[in-house]
Amino acid sequence: MEYLIKQYPLDTGALEIQYIEEYFGEFPRKKTAQEIITRLRDRESLILMAEAPLPDDPGLVVPVSYKIVHELREREAEPKLADLVARLRNAVRFEDRKVLYSWIGGTRRDWRGQGHFRALTEESEAWAHASGYHEVVVKTKNRFYDMRGTLDQLEFNVIKYEVNPIDNRESKVYLSKQLTSDVVRAHTSRRSVVYAD
Numbered sequence: 001m002e003y004l005i006k007q008y009p010l011d012t013g014a015l016e017i018q019y020i021e022e023y024f025g026e027f028p029r030k031k032t033a034q035e036i037i038t039r040l041r042d043r044e045s046l047i048l049m050a051e052a053p054l055p056d057d058p059g060l061v062v063p064v065s066y067k068i069v070h071e072l073r074e075r076e077a078e079p080k081l082a083d084l085v086a087r088l089r090n091a092v093r094f095e096d097r098k099v100l101y102s103w104i105g106g107t108r109r110d111w112r113g114q115g116h117f118r119a120l121t122e123e124s125e126a127w128a129h130a131s132g133y134h135e136v137v138v139k140t141k142n143r144f145y146d147m148r149g150t151l152d153q154l155e156f157n158v159i160k161y162e163v164n165p166i167d168n169r170e171s172k173v174y175l176s177k178q179l180t181s182d183v184v185r186a187h188t189s190r191r192s193v194v195y196a197d
C-alpha cells in the first residue's frame with residue numbers, strides 16, 4: 001500500500017488540524033487553529049496529514065491521520081515550552097544539537113491499525129533528518145495505551161517518567177529517538193507526498 005500524505009503550510013494546515021480534531025471525541029481539549037499558528041509561527045515545523053478513501057464511498061478521499069512536529073530550542077520564551085525544556089534538562093542534550101518535538105497527532109478511529117501513523121512518523125523523521133535534526137522527543141501519559149503501544153512499535157525509548165501521585169494513569173512518559181541515517185534507512189512505508197497550498 002502507498003500512503004497518501006499532504007504537507008501543509010501553516011495557515012491552511014492549522015485550519016485542517018482544527019477540523020480533523022473534531023473527529024477525536026476521546027480528547028476533550030482540542031487545539032484551535034489560532035493556538036497552532038501561535039505555537040508554530042516563529043519556528044521550524046512540519047504539518048502532515050494522511051488521506052484515505054471512505055470505505056463506503058471509495059471515490060472520496062478524506063483526511064484520516066495527522067501529525068505536527070516542531071523545533072524545540074534550549075531557550076524557549078513560551079511558558080509551556082520553557083517548562084518542557086526544563087523537564088527534559090537531564091534527559092535530552094540541547095547544546096549544539098537540533099531537537100524536534102512531536103507535538104500532536106492521531107488517526108481517526110475507523111482508520112486505525114492501517115499504518116497511517118507509521119507513514120506520517122516516517123515521513124517526519126525523513127524530513128527531520130534531512131533538516132539536520134538529531135533527536136525527536138515526544139510526551140504522552142500512562143493512560144494513553146494506544147499511543148504508548150504505537151510509540152513502542154516505532155522504537156521510541158523512554159527517557160523520563162514523571163509520577164502523578166494522585167492518579168498514576170495521569171503520569172507523564174517522555175520518549176525520544178535519535179535521528180540517524182540508519183533510522184531513516186529502516187523505514188518501511190511507501191509514501192507519496194503532495195504539497196498543499
Ligand SMILES: CC(C)(COP(=O)(O)OP(=O)(O)OC[C@H]1O[C@@H](n2cnc3c(N)ncnc32)[C@H](O)[C@@H]1OP(=O)(O)O)[C@@H](O)C(=O)NCCC(=O)NCCS
Pocket residue numbers: 065105106107108111112113114115116117118119139140141144145146147148149150151153154
Ligand atoms: C496512537 C494512534 C495515533 C496510532 O495510529 P494508527 O494509524 O492506528 O497507527 P499505525 O497503524 O500506523 O500503527 C503503527 C504501529 O503501531 C502499532 N500499533 C498501533 N496501535 C497500537 C496499539 N493500540 N497497541 C499496540 N501497538 C499499536 C501498529 O501495529 C504498528 O506497528 P507496525 O507498523 O510495526 O506493524 C491512534 O491509535 C490514535 O490516534 N490514538 C488516539 C490518540 C492518542 O492516544 N493520543 C494521545 C495523546 S499523546
